[in-house]
Amino acid sequence: MNEPLHIFDRPNSYIGRSVPRPDARRLLEGRGKFVDDLQLPRMLHAAFLRSAHSHARIDGFDLDAARAMPGVVAIYTGKDFADHVTPYVGTLTHLAGLRSAPQMPMAMDVARWQGEPIAMVVAQSRAEAEDAVAMIDADLHPLDAACDTESALDADTPVIHEAFGSNLAWERLVEAGDVDAVFSRNDVTVIKRTFRFGRHTGVTLEPRASVVEYDPSENRLTYWYSGQAPHMMQAILAKHLDLPEENVRVVAHDVGGSFGIKIHTYGDDIATAVAAKLLKRPVKFVADRHESFVSDIHARDHVVTGRIAVTADGTIEALDFDDLTGIGPYSMYPRTSAIECNQVLNLTGAPYKLRNYRARGRVVFQNKNLMCQYRAVGHPIAMAVADGLVDEAAAAIGVDPAEIRRRNLVPDDTYPCVSASGMKFDDLSHEKTLDRLISEMRYDDLRADQATCREKGVYRGIGLVSMVEVANPSPMFYGIGGAPISAQDGATVRLDAGGALHVSSSITEQGQGTNTILAQIAAEVFGVDMDRVKVTTGDTDNVPYGGGTWASRGAGIGGEAMLLASKALKDQVLDVAGILLQSESESLDIRSGSVVDADSGAERISLRDLARTVYYRGNELPSDVKPELIATRHYRVTDFPFVFTNSAMAAHVEVDVESGFVRVLHFWAVEDCGRVINPQLVDEQIRGGVVQGIGGALYEECVYSEDGQLLNATMADYLVPMAGEMPDISVFHVETPTKTSVLGAKGAGEAGTGGAPAAVMNAVNDALRPLGASIFQMPMSPERILKALGKV
Amino acid sequence: MKAPDFVYVRPGSIAEALALLADTDADATPLAGGQSLMPMMNFRVAAPGKLVDLNGLAELRGLRVENGMVRIGAMTRYAELLASDDIRENIPLFGLALPHVAHAAIRNRGTIGGSVALADPAAEIPALLLVLEAEIHMQGLAGTRAIAAEDFFLGLYETALQEGEIVTEIVVPARKTTEQFGFYEFARRHGDYAMAGVALKVGGPDHCRIGFFGVADRAIRATRAEVAYRDGGVPAAMAALDDLPFDGDLNAAAKTKRHLAGIALKRAFEGIS
Numbered sequence A: 001m002n003e004p005l006h007i008f009d010r011p012n013s014y015i016g017r018s019v020p021r022p023d024a025r026r027l028l029e030g031r032g033k034f035v036d037d038l039q040l041p042r043m044l045h046a047a048f049l050r051s052a053h054s055h056a057r058i059d060g061f062d063l064d065a066a067r068a069m070p071g072v073v074a075i076y077t078g079k080d081f082a083d084h085v086t087p088y089v090g091t092l093t094h095l096a097g098l099r100s101a102p103q104m105p106m107a108m109d110v111a112r113w114q115g116e117p118i119a120m121v122v123a124q125s126r127a128e129a130e131d132a133v134a135m136i137d138a139d140l141h142p143l144d145a146a147c148d149t150e151s152a153l154d155a156d157t158p159v160i161h162e163a164f165g166s167n168l169a170w171e172r173l174v175e176a177g178d179v180d181a182v183f184s185r186n187d188v189t190v191i192k193r194t195f196r197f198g199r200h201t202g203v204t205l206e207p208r209a210s211v212v213e214y215d216p217s218e219n220r221l222t223y224w225y226s227g228q229a230p231h232m233m234q235a236i237l238a239k240h241l242d243l244p245e246e247n248v249r250v251v252a253h254d255v256g257g258s259f260g261i262k263i264h265t266y267g268d269d270i271a272t273a274v275a276a277k278l279l280k281r282p283v284k285f286v287a288d289r290h291e292s293f294v295s296d297i298h299a300r301d302h303v304v305t306g307r308i309a310v311t312a313d314g315t316i317e318a319l320d321f322d323d324l325t326g327i328g329p330y331s332m333y334p335r336t337s338a339i340e341c342n343q344v345l346n347l348t349g350a351p352y353k354l355r356n357y358r359a360r361g362r363v364v365f366q367n368k369n370l371m372c373q374y375r376a377v378g379h380p381i382a383m384a385v386a387d388g389l390v391d392e393a394a395a396a397i398g399v400d401p402a403e404i405r406r407r408n409l410v411p412d413d414t415y416p417c418v419s420a421s422g423m424k425f426d427d428l429s430h431e432k433t434l435d436r437l438i439s440e441m442r443y444d445d446l447r448a449d450q451a452t453c454r455e456k457g458v459y460r461g462i463g464l465v466s467m468v469e470v471a472n473p474s475p476m477f478y479g480i481g482g483a484p485i486s487a488q489d490g491a492t493v494r495l496d497a498g499g500a501l502h503v504s505s506s507i508t509e510q511g512q513g514t515n516t517i518l519a520q521i522a523a524e525v526f527g528v529d530m531d532r533v534k535v536t537t538g539d540t541d542n543v544p545y546g547g548g549t550w551a552s553r554g555a556g557i558g559g560e561a562m563l564l565a566s567k568a569l570k571d572q573v574l575d576v577a578g579i580l581l582q583s584e585s586e587s588l589d590i591r592s593g594s595v596v597d598a599d600s601g602a603e604r605i606s607l608r609d610l611a612r613t614v615y616y617r618g619n620e621l622p623s624d625v626k627p628e629l630i631a632t633r634h635y636r637v638t639d640f641p642f643v644f645t646n647s648a649m650a651a652h653v654e655v656d657v658e659s660g661f662v663r664v665l666h667f668w669a670v671e672d673c674g675r676v677i678n679p680q681l682v683d684e685q686i687r688g689g690v691v692q693g694i695g696g697a698l699y700e701e702c703v704y705s706e707d708g709q710l711l712n713a714t715m716a717d718y719l720v721p722m723a724g725e726m727p728d729i730s731v732f733h734v735e736t737p738t739k740t741s742v743l744g745a746k747g748a749g750e751a752g753t754g755g756a757p758a759a760v761m762n763a764v765n766d767a768l769r770p771l772g773a774s775i776f777q778m779p780m781s782p783e784r785i786l787k788a789l790g791k792v
Numbered sequence B: 001m002k003a004p005d006f007v008y009v010r011p012g013s014i015a016e017a018l019a020l021l022a023d024t025d026a027d028a029t030p031l032a033g034g035q036s037l038m039p040m041m042n043f044r045v046a047a048p049g050k051l052v053d054l055n056g057l058a059e060l061r062g063l064r065v066e067n068g069m070v071r072i073g074a075m076t077r078y079a080e081l082l083a084s085d086d087i088r089e090n091i092p093l094f095g096l097a098l099p100h101v102a103h104a105a106i107r108n109r110g111t112i113g114g115s116v117a118l119a120d121p122a123a124e125i126p127a128l129l130l131v132l133e134a135e136i137h138m139q140g141l142a143g144t145r146a147i148a149a150e151d152f153f154l155g156l157y158e159t160a161l162q163e164g165e166i167v168t169e170i171v172v173p174a175r176k177t178t179e180q181f182g183f184y185e186f187a188r189r190h191g192d193y194a195m196a197g198v199a200l201k202v203g204g205p206d207h208c209r210i211g212f213f214g215v216a217d218r219a220i221r222a223t224r225a226e227v228a229y230r231d232g233g234v235p236a237a238m239a240a241l242d243d244l245p246f247d248g249d250l251n252a253a254a255k256t257k258r259h260l261a262g263i264a265l266k267r268a269f270e271g272i273s
C-alpha cells in the first residue's frame, strides 16, 4: 500500500495483512455453535405443511389423524394465528407506488405459491412432526395460476390480488437526456437485444434456522437465528408479536452463509416464534433442503429488452431498456422486492460516460416463490445488459471490446461525478482497473491464442466487464422509506483488568470474516496484539445498535465505527496513563499491550498494570480523575447515498460447439474496494462471489413447470457450481480509499457475483461469434447453446 | 427430510436375509450402499418398513476371475472395482467409466449390485453390463437364477428382479485381446448423472456393441447403430440412432438427447483403447 500515513500505520500493524481468522480452528474442530446445535430443556420441533399448488383456495383441514400421531404437541393452521400476529406488508414509502398485499406467517384463505406454509405441527422431534404433517388432510381447491413473468400483465392472466386489478407491483421510469433523438440519428449504429435471466437462489450451507424461547414471567422472547440483521429482526418480532422491543432478544452465533437469503421475514420463522409464545416452550425450526428451495427467496427473474446507440468511433450515445421482473405473489418484507429492479435502473451503464439514458422497470406478481435481495442485488442484470450491449455494438462497428470500454469509461480524474441515473460517484478507478486487467490477463496473447484455436476448430472467447458495486449504503437505502433497518453501526471497546480488549459491534459474522477484521482494526488502532482482542457480535442484548450484514457494508461502516471507538479508548487510556506517569499524554503511545514513550518506544506501564490500578486501586488516582476504560462510537455514511466500489473482470471460456458445453478456462478480477483490511478475506469474497456469478451464468436455475411447480428442488437437480468445474480465479487490487471515512474501506462482498455473469456471457458470445450465433439467456445451459447454434 | 420410522436388521447370511425380505407386509427392502435408498427415504419417496442391511454378508463381497469370467459380488463397491488389478486387466471398460459415477465419497459406499437393482436410466453400470454381455445372478427363497443383462433392465427403475429376490453376483466375460472399449458421457458437472452417455465394445471392424444411458427410460443397446457401424463405420452408426426411444429430462429435451447421443458415440469411438 502506498497510501499516505494513517493513524493505523503503526508498529503492530494488522490492517492490510492476511491475518488468519481467529475462529477458523474452532469451526474446523466442529465446535461451531449453529442454531441446530442448540438444545434447550423442554424444546419442541416444528415442521410445516406447505401448499402443493402454486395457487389454491384453502377450504379447510382435517387434523384428526395428524393430532393422533405420536409426539404431537400442537397443530396450527394459518387462521389459528390470526389473533396472535399482525400481518406485514412489503412496501417502503420511498419506492413510490409499490404495492403488496398483507402477508401472514401461514396462508389463511388462499395459498399463492407452491411451498407457502399452510399448517404447522409442533412435536417432540422433527421426525415426529414430519410424520404428523404427512397425516394432515388439507382441502385445497386449485385456482388458475399466473406463473410466467412475461404474460403476468396480460388481460387474460389471473390477477393474484384482486383488489389491485392487475399483477403490477411497481413501475419506475428513469430518463436523462434525449434518448429518442439519438436513436433517430443516422450517424449511430443501433443494437437491440433481449436478455433473459432465470431464477436462482442462495443455497446456504446452513439452512435457515430458528430456536425461539418465550418466558411469560418476564414477557420476554429470545430468538436464536441464523441470520444477518439481529436488530431488524428484533423490531419486526416486537411489532408483529406485540412485545416491547426491549423484551425481544435476537442472537445470531455462527452462521453458515447468508448471501442475502437470511435478511428477510419468512413465515415459517415467524410462525415458530408465535408457537413458542403460545406454548411457552422453546420451539426449533430448521429448514430442510427441500424447504429451502421452495421458501428461501429466489433471485433475478428478469426479461430485459435493451438497445444501445454508438457512433462509428465507438462512443456510446444512448442506452434505452425495459426491465420486467417477476417477484412472486408478495413483495418481501421489510426490504421489498422492488429494490432488485430499482438497482437495475440505477446501475445499468453506470461505469460509462452516458448522457442519454432511459430505463423503464416493471415489477410483477406471480404464483411462484418470492424473489428478493440476494448477493449483488440487481447488479448481474445491470452489468450483463450494459456490457452485453457494449460488446455487441463493438463487434458491429469493428472495435475491440477493451478499446470500446477505454473510450467510454468515466475517467479516473473526473470524480466526483453524477451518473445519468443520478448516482453520485467518487473515488472510482475504472481506467486503472481495466488497464491492470488487460495487462494481468495478457489480453493480446489471449486474442492471438483465440485466432490460432479457431483455425483448429476450437472456439475460445474472452469476455470483459467493467462494473460498479453498491457498498456502504446510507439511510437513503431503507431507513428513509420506513423500514426498521439501521444504516449506522456501533462499536464498543473495553479494556479489561488483564489488559485485553473486549470489543462488540452491531455488524455480524456470516462466515465472511467480520469478526477477524474487527479484531484487526481494534488491535491495531488501539495497540494490542490481536489475540488479546475478544469480539462479540450478533446479540441485541450485548452489542451496540446497528444494521448487520448486507449491501457490502460491514467493513466500511462497522469497521469505521470500530476504528473510531478504538481511537477514542486509546485517547482515554493515554489520559489516565499521563496522570499515572506524570507525563504529557501526547508524548505517550500504546503498542503491543503497553503504554510506551512515543519517541523511544520504551515501555512506561503495561495496560494490565494500568487497568488494575484503575479497577482495584482507584485510591492511587486523584479523586477528580474518573477514568472511562470503555468507549463507544457510531458511524454512518453522510455525504453520499452509497459509497461505490468498482472493478474490471474477465472470463476466458471454451465452448464445445458440438455439445454446447462451456468450460471457463480462467477468470480475472481487478477490484477496487478501497482500503484492503485483510487481503485473504477480500480475495475469498471475490472468488466466492465469482463462483456464484458463474453459477448464475452457467448452472443455477430454479426450473418451474408452467403451472408453478418447482421441478428441481434438490441438490442433485439444482446445479450449484462445484470446484471441479471452476476455473482458477486471479484476484488483483487497485486501492482507492473512500474519502468518506478514515479507514477508507468500501465493500467487496458482492462484486464477483455482480460482474461474473456479464463477463462469462460476453466470453461465450465472443467464442460463438464466428459461427454467427449468440445467446443472451442465463443460465447458458448446453441445450440453450445448442439451440443458439441451430443444432437442436 | 427425516425418514419415516423403520425397522433395521443386519442379517449374517444370505439365507437369513432372504427370510427377512419375505416379510412383504413390512415392505422389507435390501440396503446396500445406501447412496440412493437413504436419500429416497429422507425425501419420503421410499418408505420401507424394514431395512435389511446387506453390508454384513461376506458372501456378497469381493471378486474373482474364473474360467474367463469375472465374478463380482453384488456388494462390491465402486471404489473397490476401481482399485482392483483384476478389473483393470479384465474389464478395462470399468476403468474408463467408473470415475464418472458420482463422487469419491459416494463411490466408497455405492455398490454394483445396488446400481443394478435400482436401474436408474442415467446410471453407467447397466449400460456397461449390456455392452459387456454380463449376466446378473439373483437369489430368492425359491432358489438362484441368472439372466443376461439385456433381459434384466425392463424400464424406468424396473428390472427382472422378483419381490424377495436379491442380486448376488454380476458375471462379466473377461476381455478378449481383440476387443477394444470406448466410453463417453456428457454431464453438467462432474459426478452428476449423465445427460447422455455411451459405452462401446469393439470386437473388430465388423462387430461392436453400443449401450446408451441417460437418454431413455433405461439403459439401451443401439442394435441398429451396431449394424450400421459394420456397413458404414462411425458416421453411419451416428446416423442410425433415430429409432431409440429418447426421453427428455430437466437438462435436455428428447431432441437434444438425440443430438448428444450422436456426439457421445463419435467421441467414444475416437477414444477407444
Ligand SMILES: Cc1cc2nc3c(=O)[nH]c(=O)nc-3n(C[C@H](O)[C@H](O)[C@H](O)COP(=O)(O)OP(=O)(O)OC[C@H]3O[C@@H](n4cnc5c(N)ncnc54)[C@H](O)[C@@H]3O)c2cc1C
Pocket: A716, B029, B030, B031, B032, B033, B034, B035, B036, B037, B038, B039, B054, B074, B075, B100, B101, B102, B103, B106, B109, B110, B111, B112, B113, B114, B115, B117, B118, B120, B122, B123, B124, B125, B165, B166, B167, B168, B191, B192, B193, B194
Ligand atoms: C450425489 C450423487 C450422485 C450420484 N451420481 C451417480 C452417477 O453419476 N452414476 C450412477 O450410476 N449413480 C450415481 N449415484 C448413485 C449411486 O451410484 C448409488 O449408490 C447406486 O446407484 C446405488 O447403489 P447403492 O449401493 O448405494 O444402493 P442402495 O442405495 O443401498 O440401494 C438402491 C436400491 O437397490 C436395492 N438394492 C441394493 N442392493 C441390492 C441387491 N443386492 N439386491 C436387490 N436389491 C438391492 C435397494 O433396496 C434400493 O432399492 C449418485 C448418488 C448420489 C448421492
